[in-house]
Amino acid sequence: MKYKSHGITKLLSLLFAFTLIAAACGGSDDPDDNATETTEGTAEETPDTTSADTEIVVDEESERQYGGAISVGLEAEAPGLRPWEDAFASPVYNMAVTIYDKLMEQRVDGTYGGWLAEDITPNEDFTVWTLTLREGVEFHNGEKLTANTLAEMFPIHQTGAQSSGQVTAAGLISVEATDDVTAVYTLENTNSAFPAYLARSALGMVFDPVAAAADTDAYANAPIGTGPFMIESRDVDNQTVVVRNPNYWKSDADGNQLPYLDQITFRPIPDEGTRLDSLTSGTVEVMQTLRQGTIRDARNSDGLTLYEHQGNNTGGGMYNVAVPPFDDVRVRNALTLMNNQESVIAALGGEGISNGTTQWFGSDSPYWSQAAADAWPTFDFDAGKARLQEYLDDPERSDGKAVGEKIDVDLSCPPDPTLIAAMQVIEQVWTASEQVNVTLSQFDQATHINTALGSPPDFTGEHQAHCWRWSSEDDPSFSLNTGFAPPNLSPVNFSNYFNEEMFGLLTQAVATTDVAERKALYEQVNLIIARDTPIWYSGGTATMIATQPEVQGINGWTLPDGTVGIGFPSAEGRYVEVWLES
Amino acid sequence: MAKLILSRLVRLILTLLAVSALTFFLLKQLPGSEIDALLPPNAPRDPETIALLEERFNLNDPLPVQYFKWLGNAVQGDLGTSAFGGLSVSGQIKDRLPITAELAFVSVFFALIIAVPLGIIGAYRPKSKTDSIISGINQVFISSPNYLVAAVLLYVLSVRYGLLPTVGWTRLGDSITGNLKSVIMPALSLALLEIAIYTRLIKTDMSATLQEDFILSARAKGLPNRYVLFRHALRPSSLSLITVLGLNLGALLGGTVVIEFIFGLPGIGGKLLQSVFSRDVVMVQGLAVFISMSYVVINTLIDIAYLVVDPRTRSRGV
Numbered sequence: 001m002k003y004k005s006h007g008i009t010k011l012l013s014l015l016f017a018f019t020l021i022a023a024a025c026g027g028s029d030d031p032d033d034n035a036t037e038t039t040e041g042t043a044e045e046t047p048d049t050t051s052a053d054t055e056i057v058v059d060e061e062s063e064r065q066y067g068g069a070i071s072v073g074l075e076a077e078a079p080g081l082r083p084w085e086d087a088f089a090s091p092v093y094n095m096a097v098t099i100y101d102k103l104m105e106q107r108v109d110g111t112y113g114g115w116l117a118e119d120i121t122p123n124e125d126f127t128v129w130t131l132t133l134r135e136g137v138e139f140h141n142g143e144k145l146t147a148n149t150l151a152e153m154f155p156i157h158q159t160g161a162q163s164s165g166q167v168t169a170a171g172l173i174s175v176e177a178t179d180d181v182t183a184v185y186t187l188e189n190t191n192s193a194f195p196a197y198l199a200r201s202a203l204g205m206v207f208d209p210v211a212a213a214a215d216t217d218a219y220a221n222a223p224i225g226t227g228p229f230m231i232e233s234r235d236v237d238n239q240t241v242v243v244r245n246p247n248y249w250k251s252d253a254d255g256n257q258l259p260y261l262d263q264i265t266f267r268p269i270p271d272e273g274t275r276l277d278s279l280t281s282g283t284v285e286v287m288q289t290l291r292q293g294t295i296r297d298a299r300n301s302d303g304l305t306l307y308e309h310q311g312n313n314t315g316g317g318m319y320n321v322a323v324p325p326f327d328d329v330r331v332r333n334a335l336t337l338m339n340n341q342e343s344v345i346a347a348l349g350g351e352g353i354s355n356g357t358t359q360w361f362g363s364d365s366p367y368w369s370q371a372a373a374d375a376w377p378t379f380d381f382d383a384g385k386a387r388l389q390e391y392l393d394d395p396e397r398s399d400g401k402a403v404g405e406k407i408d409v410d411l412s413c414p415p416d417p418t419l420i421a422a423m424q425v426i427e428q429v430w431t432a433s434e435q436v437n438v439t440l441s442q443f444d445q446a447t448h449i450n451t452a453l454g455s456p457p458d459f460t461g462e463h464q465a466h467c468w469r470w471s472s473e474d475d476p477s478f479s480l481n482t483g484f485a486p487p488n489l490s491p492v493n494f495s496n497y498f499n500e501e502m503f504g505l506l507t508q509a510v511a512t513t514d515v516a517e518r519k520a521l522y523e524q525v526n527l528i529i530a531r532d533t534p535i536w537y538s539g540g541t542a543t544m545i546a547t548q549p550e551v552q553g554i555n556g557w558t559l560p561d562g563t564v565g566i567g568f569p570s571a572e573g574r575y576v577e578v579w580l581e582s
Numbered sequence: 583m584a585k586l587i588l589s590r591l592v593r594l595i596l597t598l599l600a601v602s603a604l605t606f607f608l609l610k611q612l613p614g615s616e617i618d619a620l621l622p623p624n625a626p627r628d629p630e631t632i633a634l635l636e637e638r639f640n641l642n643d644p645l646p647v648q649y650f651k652w653l654g655n656a657v658q659g660d661l662g663t664s665a666f667g668g669l670s671v672s673g674q675i676k677d678r679l680p681i682t683a684e685l686a687f688v689s690v691f692f693a694l695i696i697a698v699p700l701g702i703i704g705a706y707r708p709k710s711k712t713d714s715i716i717s718g719i720n721q722v723f724i725s726s727p728n729y730l731v732a733a734v735l736l737y738v739l740s741v742r743y744g745l746l747p748t749v750g751w752t753r754l755g756d757s758i759t760g761n762l763k764s765v766i767m768p769a770l771s772l773a774l775l776e777i778a779i780y781t782r783l784i785k786t787d788m789s790a791t792l793q794e795d796f797i798l799s800a801r802a803k804g805l806p807n808r809y810v811l812f813r814h815a816l817r818p819s820s821l822s823l824i825t826v827l828g829l830n831l832g833a834l835l836g837g838t839v840v841i842e843f844i845f846g847l848p849g850i851g852g853k854l855l856q857s858v859f860s861r862d863v864v865m866v867q868g869l870a871v872f873i874s875m876s877y878v879v880i881n882t883l884i885d886i887a888y889l890v891v892d893p894r895t896r897s898r899g900v
Contacts, residue, residue: 073749079667086667087622159634161617161665165625217668236669236677237848237856238751269749269846274736278748281740446861449623450614456629462613482626491627 058556058564064252068580069263070551072573073275073287077237077268080220082212083205084153084160090543090570091288093201095266098242098575099140100205100225103131103150103198105559106473106566110366111515112195113559116145116206116226118181126192126511129185134560137249139208140230147177152209163202169482170197192513196475228259228576240266250560252577260553260579273297276546279304285548288571292350293418295544307545307554307568312365312471314357315348315422316537317413318452318495322460322487324398325407330391332533335409335436335465337377337384338429345539347421354539359526360471360480362540367476367519372526377533381429388435408437412451413467415442422538423467452494459491468494470535473569476522477510497534543571553578583886590882594875601874602656605867606649612861616641619861620665639665652867661868666860671868674853681751682849684761685841686834688769690827693776700777701784702811705792705819716781723778732771732844739767749846768845772838776830780823787819794818817891824891828884832877 074091081096088096105115114120119132137145154175157163166172171188178184187194198204208224221234228250229242243263250258267284269275272294279287280301289295298306319326319335326332341356348354358376361368377383391397392404399407411427413419423440430436443451452468454461471479484502487493502525509521529535545554545568557565557577565574617635621627636642643651652662661671700720704713740748746767752760791797792815800810839851850869857865 079664079669082668159638161620161635162622162625164631164634165621165627168626168628168631217663217670220668235751235753235848236667237852238846267750267846270852271844271846273733274748274844274846277736277741281744281748283740283748283750444859446619446859447613450612450618453614453618453627459627479624482624492624 058558059552060253062552062581064256064260064553064577064579065582066260066579067262068260069265070261070286070578070580071265071267071284072575073267073269073278073284075268075270075272075275075288075290079236081223081231081234082160082216082220083201083207084156084163084212085216086220087162088201090290090572091268093570093572094288094575095240095242096201096205097227097572098229098264099223099227099231100201100207101137101227102201102204103206104195104204106196106199107559108564108566110473110566112199113561113563115199115559117198120195120198122192122194122513126190126194126513127187129187129194131183131185131198133181133183134249135181137226138247139226140224140245141208141211143208143210145206145226146180147183148180149206149209150183151175151177152213153207156209156212157203160202166197166200166202169478170194170203172197172203190511191477192510193475193477196478200474229261229264232263237268242266250576253558253562259576261575264575276301279546279548282548285551286545286554286573287547288543288545288573290541290543290571291418292348292353292542295353295542296349298544298546303549305547305549305551305554307547307573308353309543309567309569309571310355310362310364310540311473311543311569312360312362313473313541313570314362314470314537315467315539315541316357316470316535317411317465317467318463318535319465319533320452320461320463320494320496321534322458322496323464324400325391326464328391328398329532330387331407333377334384334388334391335430336533336536337380337387338433339426339536339538340379340381340429341538342379343425343429344422347425348418348539350539350542354542356539357537358530359537360476360522360529361526362471366515367522369519369523369526372523372530375527375530376537377530381433385433385435388433392435406435406437408439410439410441410464411467412441412443412448412463412465414445414448419467453491456491458488459493460487460496461494463494466494468535469541470537473566476518477506480522480525481506481510495534497532499528499532502528541570543569545571545573550581551578552581583889586885587882590878590885594878594882597874597878598871602653602867602871603649605870606652606863607645609861609863609866610645614861616665616861616863652864656868656871661871662864664857664862664865666857666862666865669865671865674865675850675869675872678848678850678853679835680753681847682835682838682842682851684754684765685768685772685838685847685849686831688765689772689776689834690831692769692773693780696773697777697780698784698816701781702788702816704781704785705788706807706811708789720778720781723774726774728771728775729840729844731774732767732841735767735771736844751847764847768838768841768847771841771844772834779826783822783826784819787822788815791815791819820891821888824884824887828880828887832880835873835876835880 072094074094076089076091078086078088078092080086081099083096083100101116103115103117104112104120107113116134116137117131118134121130122128133145133147139145157167171191172185173188174186176184185194206226211224212219221236223231228245228248230245232241232243234240241263244259244261248258252258269278272289272291275287275289276294276297278284295308298304319332321327345351345354345356355363359369359372395403409430411423413423420442427438427440430438452461452463452466453459482490482492484497484506485493486498487496505521505524509518512518547554554568554573557574559565617632620635640648655662659672663670700716704716707713736748739746746763751764754761797810797815800814838849839855842849842852854866854869857869
């Protein structure tokens with residue numbers, strides 16, 4: 001009998017364990033939890049979470065309120081907060097931009113306007129840029145911001161881990177102060193997109209160069225900027241507290257001094273589930289995510305406001321065109337035609353969240369082109385097979401294999417579960433053609449990048465078909481001009497694809513500020529990419545900032561000239577105009 | 583005792599040398615350099631910039647020279663400064679060890695105060711209804727991975743009832759209550775599996791001890807059961823427990839990566855993981871050396887504990 005009783009206990013315990021799992025995986029079991037009162041007073045069984053879904057608007061009706069503190073849950077932390085030295089990924093950017101002001105800012109229409117800069121004017125060939133600084137701005141330590149500050153920042157920029165590459169990319173050779181508010185930036189080459197560099201963290205965020213040079217390691221965690229908030233305390237990987245800068249220079253449209261909040265606490269919460277739990281439980285009032293699965297979960301949660309963004313950044317990959325068989329356009333075309341975008345997006349968890357991508361730009365970008373969208377080889381399995389057969393039947397095929405023999409493809413992605421799922425979808429379709437032997441490989445992010453980077457002198461890399469992310473909200477020249485420059489001169493031309501005509505178009509695009517002219521040039525670039533397919537696209541990277549309903553002002557912040565800022569790209573929030581609704 | 587400590591000291595030095603050298607040279611074999619890891623993926627890599635950064639971060643010497651320079655500083659207590667954020671490795675250990683150590687000790691404390699009585703009861707009344715219930719509970723604990731327990735605790739204690747904050751760590755010096763709130767859920771998540779293991783160990787060892795002649799003799803003298811169990815049987819039944827406790831404690835001090843990740847705790851394990859992924863050789867090397875040292879020191883203490891707990895081992899030697 002005792003034996004029987006023991007078995008029952010074990011069975012019960014297994015049931016209990018199952019219940020634990022169900023409790024962990026499931027949501028609320030109370031139907032009222034998902035109910036909300038509508039204005040008519042009737043109950044709906046749908047979450048009352050509000051999705052702002054990218055439309056960036058300024059709320060001019062609500063009355064702003066001073067005071068209050070919020071906590072923000074971030075996906076990641078930076079070991080240091082030095083713009084010239086430490087990498088500010090999107091989560092960290094949320095924190096950095098409260099402490100540092102940038103010289104320029106991006107507007108919602110993709111153009112750039114002054115932030116700490118009042119004005120920036122180029123010479124005729126865009127090689128000399130004269131920047132006029134805003135007057136009366138002070139650092140958190142009381143030091144005045146002058147043009148000389150910018151000149152003194154330059155030597156630090158030249159040797160900074162993050163900024164030195166930007167100095168090279170921009171072709172910046174000197175920064176000189178001609179008076180208290182005028183700084184002259186001299187470039188090696190024509191670059192009409194130079195103001196965009198001053199809107200990025202590495203060269204754009206203004207720091208106190210004297211304090212930074214005095215003790216750079218200490219500065220990492222006691223940063224001094226001119227931003228709306230000042231560092232109060234920093235416990236790396238636990239919490240960073242910033243408090244209101246009482247001397248902040250910027251005011252809102254009604255002349256009220258910014259910022260409104262008294263304090264912000266940034267908490268790194270790497271686990272996606274815990275971050276969302278932290279928001280729904282009230283441990284934090286704001287969170288950001290770069291994961292589509294979390295966006296889906298947040299949409300099913302109660303009482304949140306979601307700010308979703310698609311933008312230009314897209315997943316996909318590249319073919320190393322320096323390596324057979326990818327040196328043949330027929331192979332690249334074929335594999336791209338056999339890339340089932342819809343299934344890949346579903347495997348990434350982005351169904352109903354992310355859009356399929358056809359070019360370097362998202363559909364909201366001023367550079368998006370219908371012609372490029374039409375030209376992109378979308379999924380057509382039979383057409384892909386036929387194209388690949390042309391290569392397989394070619395006695396001169398570049399991989400040296402016998403006619404009719406399958407091609408070998410090493411498909412590599414970092415070991416993220418959703419990326420692995422997406423990779424398996426691609427593998428299945430390519431393998432189903434019976435023309436491709438696919439080997440899957442995974443390396444950590446750093447190895448993945450370095451494998452594609454290769455080593456001197458040719459930087460060819462050891463990769464074949466390699467998962468990658470393309471494009472961003474930055475000026476298109478940032479990624480395109482180095483990404484498709486001659487590979488021996490530009491190690492970050494990861495695909496090793498070089499087309500003289502395309503490079504000429506890219507060079508022309510940095511010799512004009514005319515948006516229509518640039519759009520036409522980038523359209524041609526996208527058409528060449530669609531024709532030669534050195535890279536492939538999957539879906540746009542949807543990102544999100546989610547808040548408790550009382551948090552206002554994430555959307556629709558403005559530049560000093562009153563134009564509307566870019567909003568919350570890549571879940572990079574600006575907190576200068578955030579307030580709490582009582 | 584002195585001989586034991588001396589032999590452990592020699593072992594410690596050899597272990598630390600091996601760990602630091604292996605960590606350094608293996609990490610350096612990975613594709614790409616630390617400078618590549620330091621630069622943004624799309625940053626241009628012109629040779630002048632690379633040379634400048636290598637100079638700044640002392641990476642232009644041959645590898646053996648770099649290693650011996652590090653070793654020279656390490657023996658003077660300077661484990662180096664990371665190129666990522668300019669963080670000193672010793673400073674990071676100093677900041678993070680109290681968190682990891684508190685988490686480890688509190689979880690072990692939770693586990694012991696529950697496991698010891700349960701194990702004794704199980705041994706004292708084998709195959710009874712109580713023993714079956716204890717076995718059943720243990721079955722649940724042992725089959726529940728700590729990330730699952732963490733998810734359940736988060737849902738119940740934070741999301742559902744709002745009793746505890748989901749994340750964050752309040753240091754003991756800042757607020758005792760806040761610190762307790764920070765440690766409860768992560769420590770419990772770690773403790774459940776340990777409870778199951780310790781209960782089984784105590785039960786098994788004590789069942790054997792209770793058959794020993796000295797226990798029968800104690801009972802024959804009419805000593806109360808509780809006295810026999812706790813004063814006579816528990817100590818000799820604790821050797822396996824102490825061994826496993828030492829190994830567990832070493833592992834916990836080395837980092838409870840999953841739990842630190844879920845609860846967003848700034849402990850040693852999380853930093854080690856971050857540093858591996860960001861190719862921060864100096865930090866990985868320093869933390870690996872520290873973790874190895876913790877293992878050796880804890881196991882030496884465990885060996886000493888054997889001598890205290892079981893007098894028979896003193897004459898046998900450990």
